[in-house]
Amino acid sequence: MQKGSIVHYLEEGARKKRAAELKREKTQAISKLWNKYKSERNRIQEEYSAAIALVEFSSAWPAPNIQSANSIWTGPDPNIPSTSAAWPEPKVIAKESSNDYWTGLLSPVSPAEKK
Known part of the structure; x- marks a missing residue:
């Protein structure tokens, strides 16, 4: 298409809209993975802290x-x-x-x- 025609501008607008949609989807996917990572990391840290507390508590008592x-x-x-x-x-x-x-x-x- 020739630059300056109505069809060219419509196609250009559709390409920009699709690029923005893809960027938004990519950002959402990254955000979802990041949140999943943070929640898993927090869960592991809580389990680790609980295990350390249990070891410290149990080591205070004789066998x-x-x-x-x-x-x-x-x-x-x-x-x-x-x-x-x-x-x-x-x-x-x-x-x-x-x-x-x-x-x-x-x-x-x-x-x-x-x-």
């Missing part, structure tokens, strides 16, 4: 005195001298044979005595 995987020890820590009244003898309650659950864990009467 548990683990006796055995199949028994529970009830009573004071034998490594710490007791200044209070005498504790009852530590009692280990064995796991029931069903393996589905523990029964009578902290009862003062053994399962054999209940029957």
Whole structure:
């Protein structure tokens, strides 16, 4: 088309309009990706902060005195001298044979005595 004709100006206007639309779409896509990145970064930072707080909190407590995987020890820590009244003898309650659950864990009467 010849420069200066009406068709030329219409085509030029359509090209500029389409270029502006493409630029707007590109800007929106970049903005959407940037917002997604920021939200993911914030989520990771929150998880990291929570993990650090948990580690700091748990490191302030002594490790548990683990006796055995199949028994529970009830009573004071034998490594710490007791200044209070005498504790009852530590009692280990064995796991029931069903393996589905523990029964009578902290009862003062053994399962054999209940029957």
